[in-house]
Amino acid sequence: MVGLKLFRTDASKCGVSEVMPRLVEVEADVQGLVEAHMETLLGVRFLASEYGTGTVHKGRIDSLGLDENGSPVIVEYKRGIDAGVINQGLFYLAWLMDHRAEFEHLVRDRLGMRAASQVLWSSPRLICIAGDFTRYDVHAVHEHRRSIDLVRYRLFGSDLLGLESVASGSGGMQVARRVRRQAVARATADVQDASMVELASAVDEALLGLGGGVNRVERKTYRAYQRLRNFACLCPPQRSKLLVYLKVDPKDVDLVPGFTRDVSGLGHHGTGDLEVQLRTPRDVERAQDLFLASYAAA
Template identity: 80%
Template sequence: MVGLKLFRTDTTKRGVTEVTPRLAEIEADVQSLVEAHMEMLLGVRFLASEYSTGPVHAGRIDSLGLDENGAPVIVEYKRGVDAGVINQGLFYLAWLMDHRAEFEHLVRDRLGARAAAHVLWGSPRLICIAGDFTRYDVHAVREHRRSIDLVRYQLFGTDLLGLETVASVSGGSPTVRRFRGLPAAAAVDDGQRMALDELAQALDETLLGLGDGVNRVQRKTYRAYQRLRNFACVCPPQKSKLVVYLKVDPKETDLVPGFTRDVTGLGHHGTGDLEVRLRTPRDLDRAQDLFRASYAAA
């Protein structure tokens, strides 16, 4: 949060007081705070803390989790700046890839058999949370082929936590221009299919272009777009439309029949409570504000 200044306003005295940022007293304070609210802060379901890698590797993974798309997540914390946090995390990530059965057993114990059966091993993630990072850290991340997020934290006053993504690199598969597995029963003619493919490509470019650090994760039944957390999930084309789920509160949205729908509590692929249906480029244009709102909230 370099350059960010936070002020507390006092309407009675018509004045402002600067809230000075600070670091945690000890690294464990950051870890315990994030672990207690991991799903809200990172979009990751918490699995284990200080997980032992056994006598051979002789280490402890700060936090283990599973993200919204089923990808394994390692979270490493440092109170301030530490040049070793990325290499340490990558060391544990290599261990994790060699101990998949052990991780799936942990998932099964904590989240159930269904979650364990759908672990996405193609996109394991490393999230490093620290007081700050150097330009060398940012460069190093961009040279790796793993999914790595560098997140800077700051504490303000006694009850405010700030998180900023400094760098984010996706180590998943390269850009997929068409969804795989489009149902043969979709029964659309070549012209309509081509129009939907073009709309899907335009949607992909729109979501990736919302800002830096947007990663795309391909799952069998949907494609997720995420910063730290998912902000959009796109399902494969359905006959005459694309369906997108966003992290926007439907109760704060003017719902339009046939275009937007509240799916809170309804089962669907991906994540998000607001369903948006896109049939034409015009629909894509009028959904822009919703896309931006969801991106900002992620």
């Protein structure tokens, strides 16, 4: 975002004019903008603003939400650079983990009983949105055991908002390797067909290898691959195929029977309107461009 230049074209004059980036006047401006459109911008359902943490902690959480996989989300905002934003967010995240019943009550009031019963406490998230971050912030994200996203914002002109994912971490390399071993073990236990196990592993590697900042979230009925938002959901192997759901508009794809399908409006596990059916390693190669398009849009 710092290096991004945005220009407005003027066809009548055959020229361009640069739209200069700027920060908000006060922190509450970016908070209000994100809270009003949180699901569109972050893939997070908004729950509460300025949520009080009681007389002991004596704090107020900027925003509380629930992401697409049911993970609790704390969002903290800073107008510019603030070295304490991650520590402040982690302080509130620790409070949240100690007050699960209170959070679930809030979810029940805002989103209903079903959502409250499916809160995923294994992967709570902290999203920090600020004008910029230091290299120490980025390093801390990759070293910490919690799921943390650093997001840089800029306003352009009077009606454009830019969000850039600066860093994303899900607990460091040791946790990632342990999760991977557990996932492979579950797949081996659940599926007798070795070819499907190998295919699931190939899909896993392809999705994790698309770029930096990919987190994997395990749910009972699917495995989500996530940047700020889910970009792919892998369902448990069937007898002869794997189903992957992507955040790609089916209208933008030349659908191939037996390989891709429009599932918008149809019920299925995970998120995404494009279903990709994978039966062989060749199918995984064919799907690579679709995987990349979904990753880029997340």
